[in-house]
Amino acid sequence: MLIKTYGSAVYGINATTVTVETNINPGVNFLLVGLPDSAVKESQQRIDAALKNNGYKIPGKSIVINMAPADIRKEGSAYDLTIAVGILAASEQILSDKVSSFIIMGELSLDGGLQPIKGVLPIALQAQKEGFKGIILPKQNAKEAAVVGELEVYGVENIKEVIDFFNETSELERTVVNTRDEFFAKLNNSEFDFADVKGQENIKRALEIAAAGGHNVILIGAPGAGKTMLAKRLPTILPPMNLQEALETTKIHSVAGKMGKNTGLISTRPFRAPHHTISDVALVGGGGVPQPGEISLSHHGVLFLDELPEFKRTVLEVMRQPLEDRVVTISRAKFSVEYPASFMLVAAMNPCPCGYYNHPEKDCVCPPGTVQKYLNKISGPLLDRIDIHIEVTPVSYNELAAERQSEKSASVRERVIKAREIQQQRYLNSNGIHCNAQMGSKQLRSICKIDEAGNQLLKTAMEKLGLSARAYDRILKVARTIADLDNSANIETNHLAEAIQYRSLDREGWAG
Numbered sequence: 001m002l003i004k005t006y007g008s009a010v011y012g013i014n015a016t017t018v019t020v021e022t023n024i025n026p027g028v029n030f031l032l033v034g035l036p037d038s039a040v041k042e043s044q045q046r047i048d049a050a051l052k053n054n055g056y057k058i059p060g061k062s063i064v065i066n067m068a069p070a071d072i073r074k075e076g077s078a079y080d081l082t083i084a085v086g087i088l089a090a091s092e093q094i095l096s097d098k099v100s101s102f103i104i105m106g107e108l109s110l111d112g113g114l115q116p117i118k119g120v121l122p123i124a125l126q127a128q129k130e131g132f133k134g135i136i137l138p139k140q141n142a143k144e145a146a147v148v149g150e151l152e153v154y155g156v157e158n159i160k161e162v163i164d165f166f167n168e169t170s171e172l173e174r175t176v177v178n179t180r181d182e183f184f185a186k187l188n189n190s191e192f193d194f195a196d197v198k199g200q201e202n203i204k205r206a207l208e209i210a211a212a213g214g215h216n217v218i219l220i221g222a223p224g225a226g227k228t229m230l231a232k233r234l235p236t237i238l239p240p241m242n243l244q245e246a247l248e249t250t251k252i253h254s255v256a257g258k259m260g261k262n263t264g265l266i267s268t269r270p271f272r273a274p275h276h277t278i279s280d281v282a283l284v285g286g287g288g289v290p291q292p293g294e295i296s297l298s299h300h301g302v303l304f305l306d307e308l309p310e311f312k313r314t315v316l317e318v319m320r321q322p323l324e325d326r327v328v329t330i331s332r333a334k335f336s337v338e339y340p341a342s343f344m345l346v347a348a349m350n351p352c353p354c355g356y357y358n359h360p361e362k363d364c365v366c367p368p369g370t371v372q373k374y375l376n377k378i379s380g381p382l383l384d385r386i387d388i389h390i391e392v393t394p395v396s397y398n399e400l401a402a403e404r405q406s407e408k409s410a411s412v413r414e415r416v417i418k419a420r421e422i423q424q425q426r427y428l429n430s431n432g433i434h435c436n437a438q439m440g441s442k443q444l445r446s447i448c449k450i451d452e453a454g455n456q457l458l459k460t461a462m463e464k465l466g467l468s469a470r471a472y473d474r475i476l477k478v479a480r481t482i483a484d485l486d487n488s489a490n491i492e493t494n495h496l497a498e499a500i501q502y503r504s505l506d507r508e509g510w511a512g
Helices: 043-052 080-090 120-129 139-145 159-166 179-185 201-213 227-232 243-255 280-284 313-317 320-325 370-375 380-384 397-401 409-426 441-447 452-464 470-485 493-501
Strands: 002-011 014-025 029-033 062-068 102-104 134-138 152-156 217-221 302-305 327-331 336-340 344-349 388-392
Touching: 002 080, 002 120, 014 080, 014 120, 029 043, 043 080, 062 080, 080 102, 080 159, 102 120, 120 134, 120 139, 120 243, 134 139, 139 152, 152 159, 201 217, 201 227, 201 344, 201 388, 201 409, 201 470, 217 227, 227 302, 227 344, 243 336, 280 313, 313 380, 320 327, 409 470, 441 470, 452 470, 452 493, 470 493
Parallel strands: 002 102, 029 062, 102 134, 134 152, 217 344, 217 388, 302 344
Antiparallel strands: 002 014, 014 062, 327 336
């Protein structure tokens, strides 16, 4: 008897439906074909033990299982339940009437229990798109799949529940999630707030500008000046994610297996802070079985690189293209996958190995030339993609001890949202551009026009401060964001003057 059950394979952040065809004839054989990997081939032993421990068995006949399309490699143990249900239906141990209406996925334990799987959200979205009635999967993944509202989602703990469901001897409890309630309930959840930071008003202003325009930032300062503390609070002033952004972010974390148990929708912007010993593959993604890297996991959020010069140069250089294209393409001999990577880069570094160059109170003990050598660990092309360079000076005792309450993140966020709304209208007809940081040369010339006084100021600044040519475009983009925060249609000289301050590393002689 031939029975078809359905599973799903995830490539990149999209799923492809896999048809598992099970045919049972007289004889003694077990064949599993259709490009299964080792984990899929090992499913026979897991299924055999799981069925025996629940009062069922694999029939002693010739069983051929084909996983179609046969030219796509099937990886992982998530097909155990799909294959097991196919064998039971083909051997008439369960009724087969409803089997083909569901996507069935799950890894089996030897006692018949189900282990959670990866990539559930893309699988559920594809099931809905192809018109399946529902999806049966491990209970820990049910809430994530239930984000797709029109799909019947059944979370199960044991294969016996699935068998009883298809034999109509018991019902499964449907998991229902109100996506909008789930989204809005967690929208403003954060343990951090700008009000926690004493002093550093100029740094907070720079981060507000960065959030308003989507600009990348580098913070340079002595140890203990508050660089990490400030960076961790940046997501609290970014505009809230919309539902589409939340779904995209959740898909990436789902594919990477970072969702956790009983998690539905990620609705707060991600903040990723990898250690400086990270490899280039772990940062951008890849591996034998391609997985999203840290830059994709920070999609629609913030990637924080602390101690930037301590990262291996090769690791930093692989970020250059994703910073520009906002997507990562991982190519292999037989296929390639794309992961989105639209993130804000926030980097922090000491100005020198000892950390006290330009410190107002402590002396730098580094030998001559060491400061420049330390800064040279960061390449020009990478710095070229960072719009705002800001020096962070230590907070004085008086500021630390002051009782004055700092401005809360919620107040700053309101100004950022207003500035982003202006940009949204501006780039309404520009494909792929949503904020000032994403402007190309064409838009820059038409949008960032400055008057004669502004031209003269910029010319003087570039000559007197020794700013590099690459600083010109960045200053104009940042000035446009400052103007948006002021709700000004034109870039004024005061906007330019403030933007010029945020190019510390471009100044000749900054490092001695």
